[in-house]
Amino acid sequence: MAGVELKADVTGSVWKILATAGQQLAPGDTVMILESMKMEIPVIAEDGGTVAEIRVTEGSPVTEGQVVAVVTG
Amino acid sequence: MSEAWQAELDELALRREASQRLGGAEAVDKHHRQHRLTVRERIDGVVDAGSFTEVGSLTGQGRYEGGRLTGVTPAPYVMGLAKIDGRPVAIGGEDFTVRGGTSWSGDRKKGGQGGFVEDLAHQYRIPLVNLIDGAGGSVTSIQRRGHAVFPGVHGFERSVQLLGEVPVVCAVMGTAAGGPAGRAILSHWSVMVKDTSHVFAAGPPVVERSLGQKVTKEELGGPQIAVVEAGTIHDVADSEAACFDMIRRYLSYMPQNVWELPPTGERSDPVDRCDDALRSIVPENRRRPYDMRRIVRAIADRDSVFELQPLFGKALITCLARMNGTVVGFIANNPMVYGGAMDVKAARKQSHFMELCDCFHIPIVFLVDVPGFMVGKDAEAAATLREGMRAVYVSLQVSVPIYTVVVRKCYGMAGMGTTDKNGLDFKLAWPSAEWGSLPIEGGVAAAFRREIQAAPDPKLREAEIEAELRASASPFRTAEAFGVEEIIDPRETRPILCSFIAAARNRLATTLGPKPKYGVPP
Numbered sequence: 001m002a003g004v005e006l007k008a009d010v011t012g013s014v015w016k017i018l019a020t021a022g023q024q025l026a027p028g029d030t031v032m033i034l035e036s037m038k039m040e041i042p043v044i045a046e047d048g049g050t051v052a053e054i055r056v057t058e059g060s061p062v063t064e065g066q067v068v069a070v071v072t073g
Numbered sequence: 074m075s076e077a078w079q080a081e082l083d084e085l086a087l088r089r090e091a092s093q094r095l096g097g098a099e100a101v102d103k104h105h106r107q108h109r110l111t112v113r114e115r116i117d118g119v120v121d122a123g124s125f126t127e128v129g130s131l132t133g134q135g136r137y138e139g140g141r142l143t144g145v146t147p148a149p150y151v152m153g154l155a156k157i158d159g160r161p162v163a164i165g166g167e168d169f170t171v172r173g174g175t176s177w178s179g180d181r182k183k184g185g186q187g188g189f190v191e192d193l194a195h196q197y198r199i200p201l202v203n204l205i206d207g208a209g210g211s212v213t214s215i216q217r218r219g220h221a222v223f224p225g226v227h228g229f230e231r232s233v234q235l236l237g238e239v240p241v242v243c244a245v246m247g248t249a250a251g252g253p254a255g256r257a258i259l260s261h262w263s264v265m266v267k268d269t270s271h272v273f274a275a276g277p278p279v280v281e282r283s284l285g286q287k288v289t290k291e292e293l294g295g296p297q298i299a300v301v302e303a304g305t306i307h308d309v310a311d312s313e314a315a316c317f318d319m320i321r322r323y324l325s326y327m328p329q330n331v332w333e334l335p336p337t338g339e340r341s342d343p344v345d346r347c348d349d350a351l352r353s354i355v356p357e358n359r360r361r362p363y364d365m366r367r368i369v370r371a372i373a374d375r376d377s378v379f380e381l382q383p384l385f386g387k388a389l390i391t392c393l394a395r396m397n398g399t400v401v402g403f404i405a406n407n408p409m410v411y412g413g414a415m416d417v418k419a420a421r422k423q424s425h426f427m428e429l430c431d432c433f434h435i436p437i438v439f440l441v442d443v444p445g446f447m448v449g450k451d452a453e454a455a456a457t458l459r460e461g462m463r464a465v466y467v468s469l470q471v472s473v474p475i476y477t478v479v480v481r482k483c484y485g486m487a488g489m490g491t492t493d494k495n496g497l498d499f500k501l502a503w504p505s506a507e508w509g510s511l512p513i514e515g516g517v518a519a520a521f522r523r524e525i526q527a528a529p530d531p532k533l534r535e536a537e538i539e540a541e542l543r544a545s546a547s548p549f550r551t552a553e554a555f556g557v558e559e560i561i562d563p564r565e566t567r568p569i570l571c572s573f574i575a576a577a578r579n580r581l582a583t584t585l586g587p588k589p590k591y592g593v594p595p
Contacts, residue, residue: 010411011451037444038514039412040360 003052003070006043008062012036017058019069023051031069034062049073084142085131091145092130096170104170109269110313112151112166115204115246118317120155120164127153128193129183149174149207150183152190157324160336161197165190166204169247174207176252178217182227186252191231198330200240202320205257206247208276227252232259237432237587240327242320245270245306246313248290261429262323262381263306265296266316272299272306296384304385304418322379326393326400328433331587334578335400335435342374344397344571351563355481355505362408365390368440368480369403372396372567378403381426386418388447391426396438397571399578402430404491405440408481415487416447420460423490424467431471431588434581436574438476439492444512445485462595465490470592472496472584474577476570479506479548479557499573503563506548513542 015035019025027048034041045051053070062068076082095101095111104111110118116125132148149172152165165184167174182188184203194201215221235241236259243260249272257263257272265272273294280286280293292298296309310316328335348371354363370378373394380392388410392403404426406413415423430437446452446461468475468490475493479502483491488508492498509516517539518525528534551557561569 009409011449037412037414037448038360038512039362039408040358041362041409 003072004045004047004049005067006031006045006069006071008034008041008043008064008066008068010034010036010041011062011064012041013061014056014058014068015040017054017056019045019051019054021051021054025049025051025071031071032056034068043068045071047071047073087142088131088135088145092127092133092147092151095147095168096149096172100170107269109169109206109247111170112168112204112206115166115313115317116151116155116164118314119202119204119320120157120162121159124156125153125164126155127151128189129153132177132179132183147171148177148179148183150177150185150188152184152188154193157200157202157321160199160324160329162200162202162324163190163194163197164202164204166246167207167253169206174247174253176207176214176227178214186227186229186256187231191235194235194239194241195231198239198332200242200324200327200329201235202324203241203243203256203260205243205245205249205253207253208248208250229255229259232256235259236261237331239330240324240433242323244316244320245272246316248272248276248294250274250276257306261327261432262308264308264310264316264319265299265306266310266313267296269313271295301384304382304421307382307385309384323393326379326395326435331432331434332585334582334585335433338374338377338395338398338400340398342377342397345568347564347567348372349564351566355503355563357505359481359507362412364409365405365407365413365440365442365480369394369405372438372440372570373401373403374398382422386416386420386422388413388416389419389422391422393435396567396574399574400435401574402426402435402437403440404437405480406443408442411447412444413442413482414444414447415457415461415464415490416452417455417457417460419447420457420464423464424460427464427467427471431473434473434585436474436476436577436581437471438478438570438574441477441479441483441488441491442481443484443487443491444482445487459595461487461490466592466594468492469494470590472588473581474499474573476573477501478566478570479503479508481505481507482512483508484512485510500557500559501566501569502548502552502557502560503566504548504560505563506557506560507546508548508551508557509546513539513546517542 012034015033017032019031025045025048030042032043049071052072056068134146136144149168155164184190241260243257243263245257245265254272271290271294299305300309377395378392390405390407447457477492477500525531525535552560
């Protein structure tokens, strides 16, 4: 099954990664928290699923629209 | 037995029948197969059932045999007078099934720039609904006329005039390029339809010839570009039917013209409804964002919120809504996107929305959580400072009341654009509010650099200074000095706003009419 790509809403950096590959997520669970403009911006798996891939590491910079994780349904 | 004038009435019936057939069964079938409705079906879809009175139904190109009429190809534009929610509107649209909706040369234009439908809206001071489905001029008109038409012979002067007089709504129903695309922009609100509509200054063939770029219609002027990235068009509908509902909804908030107040809606939601959730939506951790739309919905009349440009400039939320039935415009910073910082798109969105509310005498409620203008190289290159100051300039020109509710941050120049400096300058704040010329955490490092560097533990010293300043920055201290007019329990936001908005009606009702513009916006 094709994965859902979770994208960064904002340009900033990865502050905390909360989920790990293989983990089951309920709809609305937070996968990671980005930091931008001194704000914590959550990356949320709207539909839940299984974490297939985390593409960033804590502290790494991200740009708006960048795929940061993939979740399969 | 023949009646008086029977031959003439038969001819009228024949001509009317021809106009109902549009470009003929084959062309209409082809149009339907592409999941598009005809212009007549579209008009019926937008207006109150049975309310359409057509004007110019006999226009077109007659065919004659020995002086006897054998058929008519209708003009590629259908328009007239109709009603939406019982109120009259001027409505018209290109008929794509006749020569692709290209222009037609009769004695008088029906639609488009300077057409009868625009005159109808202007003379009767009623809203104009344009259903656009045409690519504008064709070079074949040179052949037909024997000369090239100077740009502006059929100009936008009436279209521009209308923007200060009556609500103008444009729906891009098919592919719009050239003049029709320009007209889509000359509106207060515009919408397009997913998959079946596109809008651009010039289409793929012209782009390829001019620049050598190969692009599809969708890549050049689909909703991803026109609505999400560029904000050229204000919204996208999932289907033509959904588009018609959105047009009706938008107009339900609008007055018929700038000489009248917007219609008052139902007063079924109690004025004193205090939503407990308002106390807990804003997190105590000031780095945590929250759902600002929930706050708008909790304050406004139940089910009255209609968001404009939801996909563009997402750092700012703009909605039409009602407060105890009175139409208001909500502007709210969105902390989920760059902490609500004003970027160039949010600034453009704010300027447009404030001008819209001002034009139609709609009071503004500003829910503030703005850390300032967006910073960084990209933001500077995009002219955030200039476009942001334009938003501030617009806020200082509007003459409708602006009710400022500081939900959390209100900083800097962007913060200045949230208040009613030319009016009552009435500012409410929640206990979660904080303000200043710039956020403390950004300012401490710069202002106390020497002291911080000299300290044995610079990090600790910076945190100490921040804590000291934060205590003095409490909103209650500003309230002591009457620098903010009231600090309220968030639950009380709706009742307080409702009473002030109701009281402003006297002022609004006595300052109707067009708003003169002066000065040169930055």
